Amino acid sequence: SIITAIWFASHAMERFFLDQTATDLTDRITLVRYQIEPHFRPLQADRIDRICKEAGQLSSTRFTVILPDGTVVGDSQENPSHMDNHAGRPEIKAARQYGSGQSIRYSKTLDRRLMYVAVAVTVENELAGVVRAAFAVNALDERMGAIRWRMAGGGALIAILVGLISLLAARKISRPIERLKQGADAFAAGNLTDKLPLPETEELAGLAQAMNQMAARLDRRIASAIQQKNELETVLSSMREGVVAIDSSEAIMSMNPLAAEMFECDRERAKNRSIQEMVRNLALQNFVAKALKAGDSLEDDIAFFRQDEHILNIKSSPIVDSNEKRIGTLLVMTDVTRLRRLEHMRRDFVANVSHEIKTPLTAIKGYVETLYNREVDSSEDHNRFLGIVINHVTRLESIVEDLLALSRIERENFREALNLATVKLGNICQTAIQVCQKNAEAKRIAIDVQCGEDLQATVDATLLEQAIVNLLDNAIKYSEDGSRVEINAEKRDGMTAIHIRDYGCGIAQRNLSRLFERFYRVDKARSRQLGGTGLGLAIVKHIVQAHEGEVTVESRLGEGSTFSIYLP
Numbered sequence: 230s231i232i233t234a235i236w237f238a239s240h241a242m243e244r245f246f247l248d249q250t251a252t253d254l255t256d257r258i259t260l261v262r263y264q265i266e267p268h269f270r271p272l273q274a275d276r277i278d279r280i281c282k283e284a285g286q287l288s289s290t291r292f293t294v295i296l297p298d299g300t301v302v303g304d305s306q307e308n309p310s311h312m313d314n315h316a317g318r319p320e321i322k323a324a325r326q327y328g329s330g331q332s333i334r335y336s337k338t339l340d341r342r343l344m345y346v347a348v349a350v351t352v353e354n355e356l357a358g359v360v361r362a363a364f365a366v367n368a369l370d371e372r373m374g375a376i377r378w379r380m381a382g383g384g385a386l387i388a389i390l391v392g393l394i395s396l397l398a399a400r401k402i403s404r405p406i407e408r409l410k411q412g413a414d415a416f417a418a419g420n421l422t423d424k425l426p427l428p429e430t431e432e433l434a435g436l437a438q439a440m441n442q443m444a445a446r447l448d449r450r451i452a453s454a455i456q457q458k459n460e461l462e463t464v465l466s467s468m469r470e471g472v473v474a475i476d477s478s479e480a481i482m483s484m485n486p487l488a489a490e491m492f493e494c495d496r497e498r499a500k501n502r503s504i505q506e507m508v509r510n511l512a513l514q515n516f517v518a519k520a521l522k523a524g525d526s527l528e529d530d531i532a533f534f535r536q537d538e539h540i541l542n543i544k545s546s547p548i549v550d551s552n553e554k555r556i557g558t559l560l561v562m563t564d565v566t567r568l569r570r571l572e573h574m575r576r577d578f579v580a581n582v583s584h585e586i587k588t589p590l591t592a593i594k595g596y597v598e599t600l601y602n603r604e605v606d607s608s609e610d611h612n613r614f615l616g617i618v619i620n621h622v623t624r625l626e627s628i629v630e631d632l633l634a635l636s637r638i639e640r641e642n643f644r645e646a647l648n649l650a651t652v653k654l655g656n657i658c659q660t661a662i663q664v665c666q667k668n669a670e671a672k673r674i675a676i677d678v679q680c681g682e683d684l685q686a687t688v689d690a691t692l693l694e695q696a697i698v699n700l701l702d703n704a705i706k707y708s709e710d711g712s713r714v715e716i717n718a719e720k721r722d723g724m725t726a727i728h729i730r731d732y733g734c735g736i737a738q739r740n741l742s743r744l745f746e747r748f749y750r751v752d753k754a755r756s757r758q759l760g761g762t763g764l765g766l767a768i769v770k771h772i773v774q775a776h777e778g779e780v781t782v783e784s785r786l787g788e789g790s791t792f793s794i795y796l797p
């Protein structure tokens with residue numbers, strides 16, 4: 230702007246000076262013209278030349294008088310006769326045509342830039358000649374140069390000043406902006422508690438304040454989001470159900486630790502991966518596909534194989550976003566392995582009990598009906614039938630007794646109801662032997678006891694006695710006539726161990742694991758024949774468990790068995 234202004238100003242000034250000079254020259258010509266005019270008609274060339282020389286000297290201006298044909302008749306400095314024809318000079322041409330003319334030219338003879346002003350002289354309405362004045366504009370150029378330098382200097386000064394002011398102003402604006410930018414970077418990096426300093430400028434101070442408020446609000450929002458997330462995480466982690474959220478493309482959105490444990494996968498790795506990739510279970514995949522299509526909740530039991538079979542009860546419910554748009558499905562899983570096993574056992578148990586009771590009842594009914602209809606002739610048969618009925622009734626009685634015993638031991642708070650006392654184990658063994666003595670003697674089986682005199686244990690004597698009786702009874706039942714049974718009680722590693730060993734038929738390895746189940750018998754017919762109920766060992770197991778102990782069996786087919794009770 231400054232350069233343009235200077236350029237325009239200097240040009241305007243130069244123009245002004247030149248115009249001024251031209252006017253001045255025209256004025257001087259006018260003065261000379263009046264002196265020269267009378268000497269054109271008739272032409273007195275020497276008079277004209279003299280006036281030119283005198284006026285030139287007085288006004289330090291070069292005057293030249295030219296006739297219309299271009300002949301010079303007077304000049305302030307030269308002899309006109311030596312001068313060439315001036316008809317072609319532009320100012321002369323213009324004066325002849327328009328009455329006056331002007332031209333600025335470089336003069337080689339004088340080595341200067343000159344301004345020429347020419348004015349036509351008319352005598353009796355006829356062009357008589359042209360008076361020309363010349364003025365060296367060098368001085369003007371020099372003055373103009375000086376003025377230009379001064380203007381440039383002023384302009385430079387203004388430019389420097391303006392530059393400095395601009396720099397200061399820019400600094401004043403950009404520093405706080407830079408600081409705001411640093412603050413915004415800090416916010417972006419997550420330091421939302423930092424506060425931006427308020428710049429002096431009103432607008433920037435407003436911006437900084439707005440940014441501070443935004444950061445504070447963001448900080449509060451994030452804190453509350455984190456808190457909500459933590460609360461949700463705590464709830465999900467402490468849930469006793471596995472929870473998995475799956476989106477519409479079957480990718481896992483999130484799962485709680487228990488679900489990860491159930492699926493045996495890594496919780497973090499599972500995120501955003503498809504359920505098919507993370508859990509290889511066809512039934513579950515089908516269930517998920519169905520649940521995603523279904524508008525309602527679904528429920529199913531699905532088996533998973535880890536070390537052993539696990540059954541998960543899975544319930545699905547649709548997940549919708551705030552616009553009620555379906556975005557996936559939520560699976561809530563409960564490990565129902567134990568529950569299902571118990572249900573299974575309960576069903577089996579009911580079936581077994583019914584079956585066990587039905588057999589003697591059918592027999593009793595048959596014999597009693599025969600007797601009732603008097604279809605029996607001899608009193609011998611009569612008595613035999615009654616004997617059979619009594620046998621079956623006794624069997625029924627023992628089944629009911631065993632069932633009652635079992636249910637009593639199984640009662641939940643049975644452990645607290647135990648009648649614990651410190652007793653000598655020897656006494657318990659002896660009492661148990663006495664109970665089984667009759668059966669043993671019938672089969673000529675010797676019972677050999679090895680039990681330290683001082684061996685004591687804190688137990689419910691009646692129950693432990695019943696457990697030993699059951700084991701002893703089995704040992705006698707499943708041994709050949711004339712065999713031997715050994716009872717050995719000892720204390721080892723702070724545990725009391727009672728081993729009951731026989732040399733009877735023994736049990737095959739494959740049957741050992743199920744031996745303590747209710748109604749489980751290796752040889753059903755034989756057990757029944759021997760008056761067994763299939764509940765004896767189940768009762769033993771429950772009595773020992775009530776004492777927080779353990780019962781084990783070691784056996785070989787044809788060589789005999791050893792049942793051991795371990796009590797803490």
Ligand code: ADP
Pocket residue numbers: 703704707731733734735736744749750751752756757760761762763764765766767790
């Ligand atoms: P049971 O009343 O039929 O004897 P138990 O529960 O006492 O019922 O025993 C279950 C099954 O275990 C028996 O039917 C029998 O086949 C087997 N068993 C138990 N004790 C012995 C043993 N000492 N020797 C061989 N088999 C045994």
